[in-house]
Amino acid sequence: MFAYDLRLALQSLKRHPGLSALMVLAVALGIAVCTVTFTIYHAMATNPIEWKNDQLYAVTIDTWGTEQAYDDQQPDMPPTLLTYRDATAMQAAGIAKHSAFMYKSGAVLSTGKAGTKPFRALLRLTGSDFFTMFDVPFEYGGGWTAAADQGPEPVVVLSHETNQKAFGGENSVGRTVRLNDNDYRVIGVLGPWSPSPKFFDLNNGAFNEAEDAYLPVRWGQVLELPVYGNTNCWKSEEVASYRDFLNSECVWLQMWVELPTAQDRDRYQAHVDNYARAQKAAGRLPRPLNDRLFNVGQWLDMNHVVQKDNRVLIGIALLFLGVCLVNVVGLLLAKFLNGAPLTGLRRALGASRTDIVRQHLTEVMLIGVAGGALGLVLAVAGLAGIRSIYFDDVNAYSRLTTIDPTVVLVTLGLALLAGIAAGLYPSWRIGRTAPSVYLKTQ
């Protein structure tokens, strides 16, 4: 039966090749535009650590001044970064399963090996829990211990790429790298790992690559390593030394905690509340009490990882698909009605209404599938085009423009759905034709 329908459909399509091609093209363009838009949106809206979404929390405390909101767009939100004194106080409390505060810096990295050139490495200064908390994969060795945090011990974890660059990818655990003036022992090498969006630090580009090397955060204070991320200050206070900076109301640190259960979460929230109240009593925190824990999804939302433009484009892409579908409906209708005499003949020879509708729907489905396939090809070309607008070394857009299976599935589903939606009315309409009308004119 299906084979018969298929043969009839193919014949019908061949009878008007121009019209058929036009319909396939219309479906393909609609699908392609939607696929391109969805792909980028999907990549932006991805939660890169979905499996721990409700266990990982960004810690915020509203330490900002009263004169102006931290973010004019969302005035009721606390700053997204912490002061040094608050971050260290939260870390010292030790009530979370895992906890680490962190910031981004940089240094010139060299191995002293002949033939290798020193290069600037981006550093993440962070705590020992960072690796366990974020399920960071290790290729060689492992992270450092809590004791190494305290020392701080001269240990470093290299990213996969840095290890490639500095040691040709061999097991470099136990080797020494020099960062600026100091030597560090390689204690671990990461597997390829660069969550996108870079949820733990969304400043300066939410889709940037993860850093090149990781150091115990105290090295940052010992060596006074500069902050490469954002430093935001509201209070006019005399900052004449690094000590002053650490004690200032400037915010510049990200802080994450792992709280496996709802009870843990409530307990931690209560702890932060108490801490903030005590600070208020001591004369700090001029704004109303506002300390919040954000899980990963909430954090990505709050930081507007998905850009406004991309939301606008989703709307426009769907409308575009709408135009394409209306287009196809019109063409199908004209085509089917044109073939009505033949349909009348089939009806007269005993084909039921359902047969007629099914046969026409098969034809529509064929157009939908062909359109979907062509659309996917066009989408790949479109994404390559978008990539070419962006400079790869500046924007991490190549990661956003890679088609993934989910989007392909969604696209194919959409193509089929679009085909059916477009074909339903014309097929139903043609199914209703009374055979007698057409037989009369034969």
Next chain:
Amino acid sequence: MELRPILSALRRSPTGAILVALQIALALAITVNSLYIISQRIERIGRDPGLDVANTFIVVFAPIGKSFNGEAAMREDVQILRGLPGVVAATTINAVPLSGGGSGTRYFTEPNEKGKSDQGNYFEVDEQGIAALGVKLVEGRNFDAGVVTKPARNSPGWVPEVILTRAIADELFPGQSALGKSVYDGVGHPAQVIGIVEKMHGSWPSWDKLDHVVLHPVIADESQAVYLVRARPGQRDAQMKLAEERLSAVDNGRIIRRVRSLEYIAASTYTDDRAMAVYLAVLIGLLLGIAALGIFGLAAFNVSTRTKQIGTRRAVGARRTDVVRYFLVENWLITTAGVVVGCLLALLLGYWLSTTFELPRLKLYYLVFGALGLWCVGLAAALVPARRAAGVSPAVATRTV
């Protein structure tokens, strides 16, 4: 003009006509709003930054810890750059204009956080800063070399003198000249305004106070500093290469990370805007193409199914022009209906975009132009099929009877 037969024919089988009108309406709504978004982006990208973007480049270096003798090494590097044959001026600077990264602080007109105040995006430059940036000094004077200092690391580094852009000067001292006045930081250190720059875009192109810029006479801290160099017109690329060569040949405790033109940096800052504009433009092109093809296809199909009626009309005395007119009028009616509905849809879409995404409200003249454009597209798409209809010979009518 006999509208009645056209209308009654349309009334008898309205579906095809409705679909064409709907297509035009949707296409109009999308096109108008997209064009409006595109025009905003083009305007944003095309703003005059007040800088010599075309001839300027930056040299990014990374100091290797203590072996880098901050001030001396940076002054040495800048001297090398100034000595290049095609270089107009060079300075150290704490951040790159138009790059998206920079520093800001609040300036007050009176000590102790009193008087008027405004956020300013500050750049730390030396005595060649004005020349290297290529900004125009319209009042007062430039920094003297003697006033340029390098504060100790992590110290406030407050300065005795500043140069303001016209925009921030007018904000802080409305209706009077800022020249010679003092501005204060939050702690109350004064600085005298010694010059006014006509215009300069700062670090953050999406900031509404983008041109509220303040220049400080400071050798920037080596953890942030880059060298900003302005070449003679047409010599930028050659000087970039030369700069990298000459600086790399000197070992003073830093590595040269990269040399980039300001043009490149500005372009990559505006990439999102450019991508949006290009994407929407392609979308509009495809949309109009597919809509025109659809209308054309439908009209052509209608003509071919009505061959017999056309033949009959011709046989009973209708001229070719009558047949063409019939199809064009029919199409005109449908297109007009589509355009009218499309205007409403466009306004709705515009309203939705402006309320949901805080985009500016759609300007009405876009609607007028869009409507005219789609009208033309609709009519043009029907022209060829109508012409073909006119070619149907009266004999067709008699042949099958």
